[in-house]
Amino acid sequence: MIKRMNRPAWFIVPYWSLFLVFIILPVIAAVFLSFTYFNAIETPEIIGINNYVELITIDTVFMQYVLSNTLRFALIVGPFGYIMAFLLAWMLAQIPKIPRTILAIILYSPSLTLGVAMAAMWRIIFSGDANGYLNAILLSNNIILEPIQFLSSPQYLMTIMIIVSLWSSMGVGFLAMLAGVLNIDQTLYEAAYVDGIKNRTQEILYITLPSMKPQLLFGAVMAVVTTFQAGMIGVQLAGSNPTPQYAGQLIVNHIEDFGFIRYMMGYAAAISVVLLLIVYALSKITFRVLGDKS
Amino acid sequence: MKKRRSNFQGMKINPSRFHRSQLIFYILLVPFSILMLLPIVFIFNHAFKPIGELFAYPPRFFVRQPTFDNFIELGRITSSSGVPFSRYILNSLFVTLLGVGAAILITSLSAYGLSKLKFKGKKFLFEVNTIALMFVPIAVQIPRYLIIAQSGLIDSYLGHILPVIVLPVAMFLLKQFIDQTPNELIESAKIDGASEMEIFFKIIFPIILPAIATVGILSFQVLWNDVTTSILYINDESKRTLAFFMMSLTSLQGNTVAGQGMAAAASLIMFIPNLTLFIFLQSRVMNTMAHSGIK
Secondary structure: OHHHOOOHHHHHHHHHHHHHHHHHHHHHHHHHHOOEEOOOOOOOEEOOOHHHHHHHHOOHHHHHHHHHHHHHHHHHHHHHHHHHHHHHHHHHOOOOHHHHHHHHHHHHHHHHOOOOOOHHHHHHHOOOOOOOHHHHHHHHOOOOOOOOOOOOOHHHHHHHHHHHHHHOOOOHHHHHHHHHHHOOOHHHHHHHHHOOOOOHHHHHHHHHHHHOHHHHHHHHHHHHHHHHHHHHHHHHHHOOOOOHHHOOOOHHHHHHHHHHHOOOHHHHHHHHHHHHHHHHHHHHHHHHHHHHOO | OHHHHHHOOOOOOOOOOOOHHHHHHHHHHHHHHHHHHHHHHHHHHHHOOOHHHHHOOOOOOOOOOOOOHHHHHHHHOEOOOOOEHHHHHHHHHHHHHHHHHHHHHHHHHHHHHHHHOOOOOHHHHHHHHHHHOOOOHHHHHHHHHHHHHHOOOOOOOHHHHOOOOOOHHHHHHHHHHHHOOOHHHHHHHHHOOOOHHHHHHHHHHHHOHHHHHHHHHHHHHHHHHOOHHHHHHOOOHHHOOHHHHHHHHHHHHOOOHHHHHHHHHHHHHHHHHHHHHHHHHHHHHHHHHOOOOOO
């Protein structure tokens, strides 16, 4: 049978049928549902753009906390994680292979913990009683007098979310950038110095970055996507949705809150569409910014 | 030539040996890496602490008298609905192995098709896939749930697998990798009368093994770590996976001191397979990543 399999369909159909069912259809369904009232039991009832109007005008939690939290989280974790990934990759490329591999594995390994595996551990470290590790250290050094409720107090939760997300952000994009720096033709640098480049900064600007632009773009998309995908971290750390005083509430939590807790699925779908648009717009902006450099 | 090289003070990529000028990078990289490593060292230590050390005040970072108590305890407890720990592990292994195999197969078939076959619309499909790199699955959980409920995948092992094995990133990397393989190999096999499918399995597949390893790692991570499938698509407790058990353990017992040791042990069980796989395959992954750029 294998001897007669020549048609492209044999190759294309398996992946693309799943792609259609689990990626394209959900996006279309989200767009459709966003124009309906749907409580998961009765058939969806079309209500036009009411959900969007409500999202902007009535949902004070969304406008006051969720949107600003999400933008703050994304604009810190995304760019910082990205720049950190580049700088680490750039430095790693300039040391010999064995130490480079060891350090790269160490830096990459936190990204393997994304999701539940490490939430338990962070909760132990940031535990609110005197037995929490951070509290114990701070107490024994007399930096604080009473244990701090790190995960249930709004002022710390967001900071901890950002630190944890940055910690685990050296993922696939970081590896791509490392490979990108390593693959730049060494003679380009030598030629550039003959042509009058004087220092490391110029070298990065005129040789390194332009030569690895494809990897930079790939890394940027990965940074945007993993940043938004990491949105569950607040709920995992605080242990509740909504998070205390909405301090760690991001768009993905808001979707879950309305979709699976309140069963307002049409409304939740409208938030999903907004989220997809934000991710798409941020990726496009990043593309434009990076594209201008060459 | 030799003289100019020795005067060259700029970037030296992938140096073969240590040089004084690299010292600055070590000074920056090593402490930073240690800092990044601390949480992982912590979890290793915490998992092996006996109950006395878990209770100790002030708490200690390093374990003094390591024991396997936490792991034994973990093996002994059952979830509230009576499903033993070993069942979750078996479920996870089954789902992950089957899923990784399926992900590798469908992804590599499609990547080969888009890279080497000639048919209408393949450019378009690749563009769609590139846009899908920006896809955030968590955003469309609700319609996904509705689709899975409609298709009867609720409480089926396939519900763990099918929704998560479509990985646009993996397809993208693999297609870019296959683009680099020479067409002459394929042409000469065709002259010998081989079909496209034979060419794919006998000639292309062995060449693209590094990229296949990368797809394997990426799909392993999503399958092994995924909790949403267990929460949303599976109601039968005996079909849920280790990641889900981990999460319920964290929320039920993570705050009690005795539960902490078990939670750490379970975290370690989740983490070790990921890490081991990456350490073994890292050179292949790096090889794949060299072709990762978006052009």
